[in-house]
Amino acid sequence: MLLITGATGFIGRHLVARLVAQGERPRCLVRDLRQAANILPADKVELVQGATTQPSTLESVLQGVDTIVHAAFMTADRKQSEGNHYEETNVGGTSNLILAAKAAGVRRIIEVSGLGTKPDKPGSYMQGRYLSEKMLIDSGLDWTIIRPSVLFGKGAPFIKGLVDLIQTAPVVPLIGGGKIMFQPIAVDDVVTVILKVLQNPAQTNRKIFTIGGPEYYSFSQIFDLLLQATHKSRPKVYAPLPLVGIGAAVMEAVLPKPPLTKAAMALFSFDNTTDLNSVERDFGFKPQSFKIYLQTQGL
Numbered sequence: 308m309l310l311i312t313g314a315t316g317f318i319g320r321h322l323v324a325r326l327v328a329q330g331e332r333p334r335c336l337v338r339d340l341r342q343a344a345n346i347l348p349a350d351k352v353e354l355v356q357g358a359t360t361q362p363s364t365l366e367s368v369l370q371g372v373d374t375i376v377h378a379a380f381m382t383a384d385r386k387q388s389e390g391n392h393y394e395e396t397n398v399g400g401t402s403n404l405i406l407a408a409k410a411a412g413v414r415r416i417i418e419v420s421g422l423g424t425k426p427d428k429p430g431s432y433m434q435g436r437y438l439s440e441k442m443l444i445d446s447g448l449d450w451t452i453i454r455p456s457v458l459f460g461k462g463a464p465f466i467k468g469l470v471d472l473i474q475t476a477p478v479v480p481l482i483g484g485g486k487i488m489f490q491p492i493a494v495d496d497v498v499t500v501i502l503k504v505l506q507n508p509a510q511t512n513r514k515i516f517t518i519g520g521p522e523y524y525s526f527s528q529i530f531d532l533l534l535q536a537t538h539k540s541r542p543k544v545y546a547p548l549p550l551v552g553i554g555a556a557v558m559e560a561v562l563p564k565p566p567l568t569k570a571a572m573a574l575f576s577f578d579n580t581t582d583l584n585s586v587e588r589d590f591g592f593k594p595q596s597f598k599i600y601l602q603t604q605g606l
């Protein structure tokens with residue numbers, strides 16, 4: 308039995324759709340059954356209520372589970388709130404899941420992490436993501452870690468955030484000068500990678516796969532593509548990182564869904580890229596081009 312955590316999330320719901328299309332019936336750990344039934348094909352999956360942050364819910368959920376795809380994380384673009392803390396979810400939740408998985412006889416966990424995950428200041432968002440990987444690596448379970456660059460595809464959070472900004476702001480901010488590089492990868496391609504990892508346990512065990520699309524784009528070039536796709540023209544203004552940090556802190560304090568959080572600023576401190584042939588080399592297929600996707604399918 309396969310269990311998916313974070314099944315209602317952006318990657319999770321695409322993964323569930325593909326598994327169901329293949330005739331599988333995955334078990335999905337969800338926090339809110341009613342909400343999940345609106346997002347997932349409830350009659351074709353096994354919905355189980357629980358939370359990684361509530362260890363008491365995990366024992367029954369893991370009965371008979373062999374493999375877990377773990378995608379229940381609090382991503383940096385989300386503002387922390389009651390019951391949704393980076394540390395509590397990403398570190399505590401993963402630790403609870405690993406302990407419960409070992410107790411239940413689960414064999415293998417595939418973690419959907421993020422490109423650039425590395426040790427950082429204690430208590431920081433990035434350090435939490437690093438610890439969530441390290442705990443799995445040290446767990447004694449079979450593991451695979453997938454670290455994608457930013458994602459595109461219908462409803463992709465990173466792209467949606469930038470499009471919302473284009474739609475609502477008179478200017479677009481080139482954070483840190485707009486020079487940081489990204490390697491957008493289609494959510495469907497990330498799902499294909501997860502499926503291939505699921506199908507090939509021996510070849511993918513104890514490996515970290517860092518994956519990106521077939522092209523690099525600077526943050527400024529991504530804005531150009533999105534301005535083109537939305538048929539808008541906006542002046543691009545240079546936004547120095549410290550100033551953006553202050554803006555993000557203010558927005559987080561006053562807005563329920565801020566367009567930028569302090570934690571998401573971490574994405575702008577390094578190039579979000581890996582080898583251009585990472586997917587073809589490790590998984591044998593060519594991922595979609597972001598530019599061609601926008602031209603053929605729009606936003």
Ligand SMILES: NC(=O)c1ccc[n+]([C@@H]2O[C@H](COP(=O)([O-])OP(=O)(O)OC[C@H]3O[C@@H](n4cnc5c(N)ncnc54)[C@H](OP(=O)(O)O)[C@@H]3O)[C@@H](O)[C@H]2O)c1
Pocket residue numbers: 312313314315316317318319336337338339357358359360361378379380381382396400419420421422454455456457458459463464465
């Ligand atoms: N999206 C991207 O562009 C991108 C790029 C690179 C890497 N990634 C990585 O991919 C992974 C998945 O990202 P995503 O974009 O799919 O995230 P997402 O859309 O924010 O979904 C997060 C999922 O986690 C669930 N969740 C949160 N806290 C939970 C808890 N305590 N117990 C159980 N479930 C909980 C959420 O459930 P609710 O529905 O109940 O909130 C939701 O299903 C993350 O590690 C992320 O860093 C994403």
